[in-house]
Amino acid sequence: MSAPNGPCPCGSGRKYKKCCRVFHYGRLPDHPEQLMRSRYAAYAVGAVDYILSTTHPTSPHFRSDTETWRAEVRRFCQQVTFLSLRVEHAEAAGDSGLVRFFATLKQGERDASFGEESAFVRRDGQWLYVAGKPHPS
């Protein structure tokens, strides 16, 4: 867990309470990069409902069985250590956006780091995660 005054897990260099926490507490991101960063931070702090509520219904990660989905995300948050995030590229055009990033993670002793290009869409003024494809970097 990150303390409100501790550094934000997204690596912005700002305090968690001045960074992604505001989104976890209801402010809507203006840009897909903010959503991507705040989702990473949500995994890191175990803000499970934020992950669910920012996943687009057409996403392959979306589950209609919310209870099972929530338990899965919670387990993932507990098993993985979120070491750092590097955003390599972010763009938004109208209601769609792309963010390319590299996340450094550890699952137990195993390196679980990965690069991804994530697609986002804005629906009713809210940016949502749709899907990601691997992007080695």
Ligand SMILES: [Zn+2]
């Ligand atoms: Zn942050």
